[in-house]
Amino acid sequence: MKIIDLRSDTVTVPSEEMRAAMARAEVGDDVYGEDPTVNKLEQAAAELLGKEAALFVASGTMANQIALLAHTERGDEVIVDAESHIYYYEVGAAAMLGGLQLKPLEGLNSEAGPGVLRQAFRPANIHFPITRLVCLENTFNRGGGTVISREVSKEIYDLAKERGLFVHLDGARIFNAAVALNCDAREFTRYCDSVMFSLSKGLGAPVGSVLAGSRQFIDKARRYRKALGGGWRQAGILAAAGLVALQNIRRLAEDHAHARLLAEGLAEIPGLHVDLSQVQTNIVVVKVVGRPGAAALAEELARQGVKCNVLGPDALRFVTHKDISREDIETALSIVRKTVTKI
Ligand SMILES: Cc1ncc(COP(=O)(O)O)c(C=O)c1O
Structure with missing residues (x-):
């Protein structure tokens, strides 16, 4: 995987x-x-x-x-x-x-x-x-x-x-x-x-x-x-x-575009909240509304192949970088979507 x-x-x-x-x-x-x-x-x-x-x-x-x-x-x-x-x-x-x-x-x-x-x-x-x-x-x-x-x-x-x-x-x-x-x-x-x-x-x-x-x-x-x-x-x-x-x-703009794509996709997933006005560079902070909490969600995502950081009890951080492609973002979004609905 x-x-x-x-x-x-x-x-x-x-x-x-x-x-x-x-x-x-x-x-x-x-x-x-x-x-x-x-x-x-x-x-x-x-x-x-x-x-x-x-x-x-x-x-x-x-x-x-x-x-x-x-x-x-x-x-x-x-x-x-x-x-x-x-x-x-x-x-x-x-x-x-x-x-x-x-x-x-x-x-x-x-x-x-x-x-x-x-x-x-x-x-x-x-x-x-x-x-x-x-x-x-x-x-x-x-x-x-x-x-x-x-x-x-x-x-x-x-x-x-x-x-x-x-x-x-x-x-x-x-x-x-x-x-x-x-x-x-x-x-x-x-x-x-x-x-x-x-x-x-x-x-x-x-x-x-x-x-x-x-x-x-x-x-x-x-x-x-x-x-x-x-x-x-x-x-x-x-x-x-x-x-x-x-x-x-000169290639950092690409990371910013990927972060935007990720943020917009995550914002559409019920149970997650993203303040899109705060997504200005390569970092996306996601609030996890209600259960299961940020740590449990991050753990399950890691099992499914998407790693992110836990920022607090109800917040996750995703960071884009040069080793992440647009395709990776699309795959990550589909994994998060499935995981949030399942868990
Ligand atoms: C804003 C900021 N300052 C300083 C550092 C520290 O850098 P290093 O991990 O190389 O010690 C970091 C690392 O994440 C950071 O995000």
């Missing part, structure tokens, strides 16, 4: 072209700054994001945590969305590694974000921690892959700057946002001091993320990467895959 794996865009496997590029990659010792392929990837990524410099790291979580460390001092407060990856899925690392207090806000990663942020500001007072950093997530994973518009990104950035705060963008899927709005990623990244994006999600590389910012920030970030054990040697083998992955930016 063919498995249609819609759990995440992290499940993609490297293409033949990527494997060939990895095999012939020119390499050196990256801790000495001597890996030409890593240097090439970092330059290409900095250019794409409109930043002075970039740093290739092992994962999105590592990139976010290095950014938090490089922007802050122990005891500082960092403002995040209550559903953000940094707050929800990073093992409490901000406290564990940085001694940071996260301030989770409902609705920060949304059109209401600027108002939400304004409400969170406090006057200077010896009782309060020093707020240092605001983190945004675009696209917003637990929000269903929604895009924070350029206007809202700018408003939040301007507010942060009025208060002397840094802005870090968790842009694991920033190119999905750019493709969705048919614009350059720099139209988002100009409104942040640092940004990270994942090579190993929709772009299809086996490993890696990139953190970008000013030269000074990246020099500091490089030291933190080393401290976290992330100084790697002939990493050009991985960076070569990353360079091929950058070419996949």
Whole structure:
């Protein structure tokens, strides 16, 4: 039985072209700054994001945590969305590694974000921690892959700057946002001091993320990467895959079209509810109305060959990616239809 794996865009496997590029990659010792392929990837990524410099790291979580460390001092407060990856899925690392207090806000990663942020500001007072950093997530994973518009990104950035705060963008899927709005990623990244994006999600590389910012920030970030054990040697083998992955930016629109097709099909199935206005990129969040509940449905779907993630007691997440074809979407829809009626 063919498995249609819609759990995440992290499940993609490297293409033949990527494997060939990895095999012939020119390499050196990256801790000495001597890996030409890593240097090439970092330059290409900095250019794409409109930043002075970039740093290739092992994962999105590592990139976010290095950014938090490089922007802050122990005891500082960092403002995040209550559903953000940094707050929800990073093992409490901000406290564990940085001694940071996260301030989770409902609705920060949304059109209401600027108002939400304004409400969170406090006057200077010896009782309060020093707020240092605001983190945004675009696209917003637990929000269903929604895009924070350029206007809202700018408003939040301007507010942060009025208060002397840094802005870090968790842009694991920033190119999905750019493709969705048919614009350059720099139209988002100009409104942040640092940004990270994942090579190993929709772009299809086996490993890696990139953190970008000013030269000074990246020099500091490089030291933190080393401290976290992330100084790697002939990493050009991985960076070569990353360079091929950058070419996949142009095919993300296909994933978005597949997500739309899937969402529209799922929305027609009695017992499921999809807010189609929230389906903006490659993620589809589905509410499971009444019985049997999201977990039981996901389990049965997996037995029938369709894998998805459980987001909560009544919510499932389906993510499209380069290894999913239109035909897979059609097959998945027919399996979900049958399973929901049967169970
Ligand atoms: C928005 C967002 N940020 C960060 C990450 C972390 O990336 P990684 O799994 O490479 O640590 C993810 C991964 O799913 C994500 O969705």
